Amino acid sequence: MPQIRDLTAELEKLAPLSYQEDYDNAGLIVGNPAEEVTGVLISLDVTEDVVEEARRKNCSLIIAHHPIIFKGLKKLNGKNYVERTIIRAIQYNIAIYAIHTNLDHVGSGVNRMIAERLGLENLKILAPKKQLLKKLTFFTPISHSQVILDALFNAGAGQIGEYKHCSFRIEGTGTFLPGKEAKPVIGTPGSLEEVNEHRIEVMFPSHLENAVLGALRKTHPYEEIAYYLHLLENENQEVGSGAIGELPSALPVQDFLQLLKIKMNASVVKYTEPASVTIKKVAVCGGAGSFLLSHAKSAKADVFVTADYKYHEFFDAENKIMICDIGHYESEVFTKDLLYNYLSGIFSNFALCLSDVNTNPVKYFV
Incomplete structure (x- = not known):
């Protein structure tokens, strides 16, 4: 059986830890790298229910997009879901690995999944990173x-x-x-x-x-x-935030919104007034992407698809671009499929499972 370090080494070929943001906490959060892996559960988030699911499915490693720990923990008393989740994982000897902003930043990562679901072509990094x-x-x-x-x-x-x-x-x-x-x-x-x-x-x-x-x-x-x-100081054109591409043919705004809702399995799409009657050039960013709006504008995108937009931030569209907020969970949940497909092409001697738990804390009444 492979060890945890064997899987994490492959994940870090896909998305090197050095590509994560300074505030992030990607990597092995819980567990011994030398432990053998009985099975892997792939999830967007790690919650108590996800840990229980891993135990039921005999998975000794959870690979999640979002780190369960962002800040240092001074105590483990079970006073909140983070502490309770960590305690339960340790009790069950289940390791937790996070692959977060480093996966956001690679060309084959989170934003490519969104682009592929929307059928975008000629895909490029929206904001390449320097240094x-x-x-x-x-x-x-x-x-x-x-x-x-x-x-x-x-x-x-x-x-x-x-x-x-x-x-x-x-x-x-x-x-x-x-x-x-x-x-x-x-x-x-x-x-x-x-x-x-x-x-x-x-x-x-x-x-x-x-x-x-x-x-x-x-x-x-x-x-x-x-x-x-x-x-x-050169920009690395293959590493950075967001992505931008083109639809095979321009779509009327309402047709694009319908495509977006269906392909991203979004219950609701919040959007601003369109700047044009058709949509051709599309910028995307999984998760909270408002910081990339200026890049989407500079790239002459017709629409910017992302999540977690605040009320006053929508005004920043200024009738130059349409902003579409599809929800954080909805923009990143398909990352599970990305990781499953990547690992299944490398490892075939143990179980890879997609989590069945819907970890989205946001509910919609429609």
Whole structure:
């Protein structure tokens, strides 16, 4: 049987923990990474009922989108649902893992699920994030350049959008004087050496730093490797908040609202006055997305689909865009299917279950 750490490692390939917001608490919240997994229950939230469901279904791990703990707990007395849920999970030896804003921020995450359900095409990140990329610059004998580059590419470096194996190199002369205790691959201690070298530069996502540097050290011939790293201000076009795409063909506003209600299984859609008679370009953000309205406007979206809009925030549409609030639960509940499909393609030797518990605390009278 796989251990908890085996599943979490795969989840963190999908959505690295470094992509979460500072306020978030994604990751393993309860449990021992070395414990074997008897089954996995996938849920949007973790409540007492969800823990009970996991116990009934013999699932020793709950994977949820929303963390049960956002702030530090000083006591576990069972005075609220958070404390009671944690206590019950520990009593039943059920681990809890959250994959939250890090899953929001990847191109294959929460917002893609919304986009796919609405049939959007030409999908892009609405607000790409900065400072998630690094550049590695190093120097090597020309004879070893390709071997090192191949190792770096295998470690995840050198990909820019749809382009792989991206690098830059320039030829020059490297000089060094080995000390008495040095064991140089080229040259002898005490003698000044000149070597035809390549200066090579590659970009990579910051969370892959250990793997990339490990590949460099493993394949580089020198005893002491000359290299340096830069944190880049570049936007990572594959990581960020929200998404924007286009419907296959423009729809009248009422037809779009009906599509939205049906596809997202929404009981109610709150919306502002449309800015146009048809909808073609659609921006989306699962959960509370009002902070992205300016990005949706700048991208010339006809509509912004999200949740948790406050009354006065609706005025910010200013007749330039239609805002549609479908509800927090409704915008993210299909994340369960995303995680199920992802994990079922990797693990086949234990049960993966979708939670049957409706954790939406909001009820509608329609």
